[in-house]
Amino acid sequence: MKVRKVRGTRDILPDKIRKWQYIEKIAREILENFGFQEIRTPLFEETPLFSRSIGEATDIVAKEMYTFKDRKGRSLTLRPEGTAPIVRAYLENRLPTPAKLYYLGPFYRYERPQAGRYREFYQIGAETIGSDSPASDAEIISLTMTLLKKLGLKDLILQLNGAGCRKCQPDYKEALKNYFRKKLNSLCDDCKRRYRKNPLRILDCKSKGCQKYIAQAPAISNYLCEKCKATLEEVKKYLDILKIEYTINPRLVRGLDYYTRTAFEITSRELGAQNAIAAGGRYDDLIEDLGGPSTPAVGVALGTDRLILALEREGVRLPVEEGIDVYLASLGTRASKKGFALVQRLREKNLKVEGSLSSKSLKSQLRLANKLGARYVLILGEEELTKKKAILKEMATGKQKKILLNKIVEEISRKVG
RNA sequence: GUGGCUGUAGCUCAGUUGGUUAGAGCACCUGGUUGUGGCCCAGGUGGUCGCCGGUUCAAGUCCGGUCAGCCACCCCA
Numbered sequence: 001m002k003v004r005k006v007r008g009t010r011d012i013l014p015d016k017i018r019k020w021q022y023i024e025k026i027a028r029e030i031l032e033n034f035g036f037q038e039i040r041t042p043l044f045e046e047t048p049l050f051s052r053s054i055g056e057a058t059d060i061v062a063k064e065m066y067t068f069k070d071r072k073g074r075s076l077t078l079r080p081e082g083t084a085p086i087v088r089a090y091l092e093n094r095l096p097t098p099a100k101l102y103y104l105g106p107f108y109r110y111e112r113p114q115a116g117r118y119r120e121f122y123q124i125g126a127e128t129i130g131s132d133s134p135a136s137d138a139e140i141i142s143l144t145m146t147l148l149k150k151l152g153l154k155d156l157i158l159q160l161n162g163a164g165c166r167k168c169q170p171d172y173k174e175a176l177k178n179y180f181r182k183k184l185n186s187l188c189d190d191c192k193r194r195y196r197k198n199p200l201r202i203l204d205c206k207s208k209g210c211q212k213y214i215a216q217a218p219a220i221s222n223y224l225c226e227k228c229k230a231t232l233e234e235v236k237k238y239l240d241i242l243k244i245e246y247t248i249n250p251r252l253v254r255g256l257d258y259y260t261r262t263a264f265e266i267t268s269r270e271l272g273a274q275n276a277i278a279a280g281g282r283y284d285d286l287i288e289d290l291g292g293p294s295t296p297a298v299g300v301a302l303g304t305d306r307l308i309l310a311l312e313r314e315g316v317r318l319p320v321e322e323g324i325d326v327y328l329a330s331l332g333t334r335a336s337k338k339g340f341a342l343v344q345r346l347r348e349k350n351l352k353v354e355g356s357l358s359s360k361s362l363k364s365q366l367r368l369a370n371k372l373g374a375r376y377v378l379i380l381g382e383e384e385l386t387k388k389k390a391i392l393k394e395m396a397t398g399k400q401k402k403i404l405l406n407k408i409v410e411e412i413s414r415k416v417g
Numbered sequence: 418g419u420g421g422c423u424g425u426a427g428c429u430c431a432g433u434u435g436g437u438u439a440g441a442g443c444a445c446c447u448g449g450u451u452g453u454g455g456c457c458c459a460g461g462u463g464g465u466c467g468c469c470g471g472u473u474c475a476a477g478u479c480c481g482g483u484c485a486g487c488c489a490c491c492c493c494a
Contacts, residue, residue: 007485059492063418081494111492112418113485123494190491206490255493265494276494303494331452364447366454374454381452395454 008111008119018320019308024104027124027147027302034143036102036126041085043106047075053084053286055257057197064109078108081256082125083283083299084290090129091292097130104304115309116274122304125280129287132296134231137262137282138238140300144266144278145244151307152316155269156277158245161252162224162232163263166285172223173199183213203251219250231261231282254279258286262298268306270313277310278302323373325416328355329365331381339380342408349413370395376412 005011012020028038051061066078079085082103090099104124111117126143128136141158148156164172176199184192187202191210194201203214224232239246246264254263263281271277280300287295311318326346330339336359343355354372356365362379369377379391379400390408393400403411 004485064492107494109493113487114489115487117493121494125494201492273489273491274493279494301494306494329453361447362452363454368454370454377454379453383452391453393453398454400453 006119008113010118010120018322019311019318020304022318022320023151023304023307024124026150027104028102030143030147030150031102031126034100034126034139034146036100036143039086039089039101039103040105041079041082041089041103043108044076044078045085045088047077049084049088049290050077050080053087053256053258053290054081058255058257060109060255064111066108066110080107080109082107082123082301083127083256083258083286086125086127086299087129087287087290087292087297091287091290095129097295098136099129100126101129102126114274116271116303116306118305123301124304125299125301127297127299129297130295131298132284134234134262135238137231137235137298138242138244140280140298141235141239141246141264142242142244144280144300144302147302148266148277148307151311151318153268153277153307153310153314155310155314157247157267157269158264159249159252159267160232160235160239160246160262160264161249162220162228162261163252163254163259163281164220164224165228165260168223168225168228169260172218172220175218175223176200176202179217180213186213200253201255203253214251221250228261235262254281258283258289260284264300268310268313270310271306274306276303277306323375324352324354325374326351326353326376326378326412327365327369327372327374328353328378328380329362329369330356331359331362331379333359335380335382335385338385339378342378342380345409346412349409349417351413351416375416378408378412 031038047065047067050065054061056062060080065080068076070076086101086103089095090101095101102125104122106120106122108120110119113119126140128140145156145158163169177195180187180191180195180199180202184195187195187210188205188207191202191205191207194205202210203217205211205214221229236246252263252265254265259281261282261284265279266277267275268277269275278300280298282296282298284296285294287293287297328339328343328346330336336356339355343353346353354369354374356368360368366377374395377393377395379393384390384402384405387402388405389402390405391400392403392408392411
């Protein structure tokens with residue numbers, strides 16, 4: 001039996017990894033520009049960290065976590081999202097407040113795979129812990145938009161909403177329940193379930209039958225408390241200052257229980273059903289819930305896989321570097337030994353150098369050099385050795401000239417550098 | 418978790434109403450005379466037709482199961 005990759009996982013192969021590296025490089029640059037610092041937390045944590053923060057009733061906790069027992073019987077879970085581990089690390093290490101942290105890496109959820117949805121998926125995220133200023137919300141949104149635009153995405157929609165807080169959310173949920181109670185029989189089966197579990201989720205049901213009732217449903221904006229209202233208004237003002245376009249979607253809800261007040265989502269029109277590239281919001285109660293002092297916070301998570309998918313669908317070409325600087329072709333054993341040393345010296349000059357390790361024909365060595373995208377090829381054979389010169393060929397033009405062996409390193413690093 | 422579509426060389430796909438050694442393009446390798454790439458030409462390597470079982474004299478082709486991918490739902494980044 002052949003061993004295959006586990007369902008919902010992927011190998012990111014060399015021909016694609018440049019894109020990933022480029023995206024991660026740009027992401028780091030922008031995040032650092034915005035004053036965020038990288039943090040790395042473990043891929044697995046104690047299970048209660050997630051079940052308590054994300055919410056016992058959510059799908060993530062109820063049926064999508066990779067939970068297992070270790071050899072001492074402790075219940076551990078592969079991280080299904082990034083915020084809870086960071087809050088844990090923030091509290092455990094008593095990081096200075098406000099803490100502006102970012103992370104990137106893999107996350108795990110047991111879902112049915114689909115394009116843009118994997119069981120091992122990658123996210124880039126940022127969290128500002130310890131600031132209740134709506135400017136922080138706007139800053140988080142701004143950095144996300146800056147990154148997406150810098151990478152070349154155009155077809156984006158930013159949706160914003162006030163999700164309410166501990167004070168006003170219960171009132172709104174009650175109002176929703178009152179409203180839908182009489183219509184329960186007309187709603188789809190999923191919504192009947194949502195009615196009991198989390199009435200907020202009825203609001204983004206896609207079924208036509210439910211839509212018409214949803215349109216008439218009470219809007220959360222009428223139920224927000226003063227603080228929630230003020231926060232939303234301020235965030236909008238800050239976004240206006242930055243000229244970031246958004247639409248208010250009063251029915252935007254997040255799937256994780258810890259979100260409060262600001263909720264936002266950035267979608268791409270290119271993506272189909274799994275169209276959320278980035279999403280986030282405030283979670284002003286989470287830190288206290290996890291045993292810390294009452295601390296406001298706001299964050300965002302970006303789906304790297306979906307980001308790449310959207311870039312591909314929009315036909316964006318990333319400026320990734322390809323090819324090597326020098327390929328050394330050698331003929332004969334004496335030349336290949338000499339060449340081996342030369343390759344090393346060129347590499348020490350921080351050049352990308354490849355040399356033939358087998359004694360193939362010059363023709364096939366040049367074919368390989370071409371395939372590797374070599375800018376220059378150094379040809380070294382018996383003839384060159386006796387004359388103490390090598391041939392330097394520029395692949396783009398095909399021009400070649402002879403260079404003294406002891407001047408080669410200098411000459412090439414001048415040309416390439 | 419539910420429904421649907423798909424599954425043939427590394428990749429993209431052809432394979433007639435089930436019938437002899439399963440094809441193409443790309444990729445890969447070698448060659449087109451002495452030590453020179455990209456184009457072109459010639460030749461070559463490569464497939465237990467996802468896997469298991471069934472129907473049949475005979476299955477890549479039909480049926481069932483299973484696994485995987487995709488689409489929608491669900492969920493979410």
